[in-house]
Amino acid sequence: MSTVMSGTLRKLKVSGKDPEQMVKLIDRIVHLVSPDDVVCIEDFAYAQANRMAMLGGIGWGVRMELFKRGITYIEVATGELKNFAGCKGNCSKEDLIIPIYVLWGFRNGSDNVRDAFILAQITRAIKETVKLKAFQRDVIKKVKGR
Structure with a gap:
């Protein structure tokens, strides 16, 4: 998972097995976001079924955490x-x-x-x-x- 925050490019990696790995990644992503940030997230694209399931889980996890924190995001x-x-x-x-x-x-x-x-x-x-x-x-x- 890659993210660009305040001009800084970061490629995020976490250890563990799913769902632990997914939870850690979602937490790290959302921790980097401030309430006044503008967040753009790529909409879900087609991928292999197993890859899509993981990406969908991470994608929805990030969206839910942003929602819980009152941070709006824009899907592209x-x-x-x-x-x-x-x-x-x-x-x-x-x-x-x-x-x-x-x-x-x-x-x-x-x-x-x-x-x-x-x-x-x-x-x-x-x-x-x-x-x-x-x-x-x-x-x-x-x-x-x-």
């Missing part, structure tokens, strides 16, 4: 995340590597970290006034319109 569809980087919504994770570098000068070998970075850019565009390209403005309009 996978296609919107890819569109914000200038790609088609059905592109592969590898297709994002070059556009992310061209737009922001960022590169990382982990597709999870790259996704977290794009979510951070979406969050920044929601929270601050930043110069956006037309396709990025379209994504922000959709995300904010929910």
Whole structure:
């Protein structure tokens, strides 16, 4: 699981077996969030059944903990995340590597970290006034319109 907080990129890892591992990861993620933060979470995407079950458990766990703490979050569809980087919504994770570098000068070998970075850019565009390209403005309009 990757997260970008206040400009700091972190790849979170925890030990243990499920459900202990899932609970530890959810607790670490939510502990990093302040009540006034803007939180963007990638919506659930399709994956292999066993992987989807774990990701769904973690995803719902994070959402429930944020809800319990009164922290709102914004869900960003996978296609919107890819569109914000200038790609088609059905592109592969590898297709994002070059556009992310061209737009922001960022590169990382982990597709999870790259996704977290794009979510951070979406969050920044929601929270601050930043110069956006037309396709990025379209994504922000959709995300904010929910």
